Amino acid sequence: MEQKKERSNIIDIMKAIMIISVVIYHLIYRQMHGMFDNIIREMIYLSMPLFFLFAGAFYKDYGGSFLHNLRMRLRKMSVMVLITTAVLLVVFGPYYILVYDEFTAKNWLGDILQTYLRPELMAIILPDMTGEQLFNNISPVWFIWALAFATVVFYAVMRFVKDDNKKMFISIAVLLIVGAICQEMIPHFSWSIQLAPFYAGIMMIGLALRRYDALEKLKKINLGLSCVIMIVAAVLHYIIFMKLGSDCIYQSILGEYGYLSDLMFVVQIFLGGFVLLTLARLIEFSEYSKLAFTWVGRHTLVILLFHCLIGGIAADIMHNHNKPGPYWYLDPLTTDVVVKSVISFIIAFAGCVALAVINDKLKLKYKKNK
Numbered sequence: 001m002e003q004k005k006e007r008s009n010i011i012d013i014m015k016a017i018m019i020i021s022v023v024i025y026h027l028i029y030r031q032m033h034g035m036f037d038n039i040i041r042e043m044i045y046l047s048m049p050l051f052f053l054f055a056g057a058f059y060k061d062y063g064g065s066f067l068h069n070l071r072m073r074l075r076k077m078s079v080m081v082l083i084t085t086a087v088l089l090v091v092f093g094p095y096y097i098l099v100y101d102e103f104t105a106k107n108w109l110g111d112i113l114q115t116y117l118r119p120e121l122m123a124i125i126l127p128d129m130t131g132e133q134l135f136n137n138i139s140p141v142w143f144i145w146a147l148a149f150a151t152v153v154f155y156a157v158m159r160f161v162k163d164d165n166k167k168m169f170i171s172i173a174v175l176l177i178v179g180a181i182c183q184e185m186i187p188h189f190s191w192s193i194q195l196a197p198f199y200a201g202i203m204m205i206g207l208a209l210r211r212y213d214a215l216e217k218l219k220k221i222n223l224g225l226s227c228v229i230m231i232v233a234a235v236l237h238y239i240i241f242m243k244l245g246s247d248c249i250y251q252s253i254l255g256e257y258g259y260l261s262d263l264m265f266v267v268q269i270f271l272g273g274f275v276l277l278t279l280a281r282l283i284e285f286s287e288y289s290k291l292a293f294t295w296v297g298r299h300t301l302v303i304l305l306f307h308c309l310i311g312g313i314a315a316d317i318m319h320n321h322n323k324p325g326p327y328w329y330l331d332p333l334t335t336d337v338v339v340k341s342v343i344s345f346i347i348a349f350a351g352c353v354a355l356a357v358i359n360d361k362l363k364l365k366y367k368k369n370k
Contacts, residue, residue: 012297013280018047046272056203118190145191150199175201311348
């Protein structure tokens with residue numbers, strides 16, 4: 001029976017690097033397709049599959065039926081996110097109506113519906129209410145939906161795999177192949193349902209890495225050698241990202257090269273993962289940076305939920321551009337705009353840290369009273 005693995009400082013540091021990249025991506029203005037923009041996008045499109053991989057690595061059998069295990073996992077993973085997002089959508093809708101003349105009550109309702117139904121379904125049932133979402137960055141619901149459906153597939157397959165490693169590797173191959181075919185052959189559905197087998201395959205890869213204790217073995221590689229490999233892996237990852245079109249996990253894992261991009265998408269996970277692993281080992285050298293990054297890595301959910309809301313309000317106060325969507329580009333891009341966006345990034349991160357601390361204290365108080 002698979003048991004929950006204890007927290008790993010290395011993984012927490014890797015998660016911290018990823019969530020910091022997410023916040024930078026959403027809040028800091030940059031030159032479109034410039035080197036900084038390319039690197040940040042590269043980090044973003046690496047981070048999402050790695051979160052799936054970690055979800056599989058920390059798979060837990062709750063000791064009950066398939067439905068019991070699935071219910072326990074989904075409740076722990078998604079309920080708080082869905083409730084918190086709903087509160088943010090309802091409470092802050094009037095704020096955006098006041099701040100933006102073009103944002104109306106209809107837009108507000110459309111944002112709420114589109115957040116949960118997703119654009120694909122909205123385009124069918126309410127096409128006149130679709131469009132750019134002002135709340136797009138506030139909500140990580142798209143990722144939670146994708147993870148939830150991948151988790152359903154993953155837990156179903158685990159009933160077949162159990163502790164059999166041979167079955168595990170067969171399942172990885174089948175899930176990735178079926179997932180690629182689904183992505184290539186069928187239309188996109190709401191909640192990224194068509195990608196569930198592929199994401200479940202990535203989760204299964206995470207489980208395989210855990211069973212073979214791959215992380216601990218990689219940590220034992222000489223750090224100097226690991227840095228050399230990291231540089232080579234980073235260059236290869238960047239080339240694949242830029243040339244083969246395997247960079248978009250939001251809607252499509254396939255680029256113009258079809259199944260080759262699909263294969264390279266999986267290869268990128270290993271290349272980019274090794275880069276982040278080596279960076280995490282370097283960060284561990286300093287006790288202060290180690291403590292800071294592990295703390296951030298253990299509070300990724302709070303940061304994911306609130307960074308764009310806090311950063312967006314800060315941008316409004318400074319009269320900076322707070323456009324819908326994750327594409328923070330302007331032409332010409334002025335120094336004033338960049339500086340203000342950096343300030344909004346700092347405010348957002350500080351605000352998320354404060355909320356995380358408050359959340360920790362409330363949890364502790366709840367446990368004491370229980």
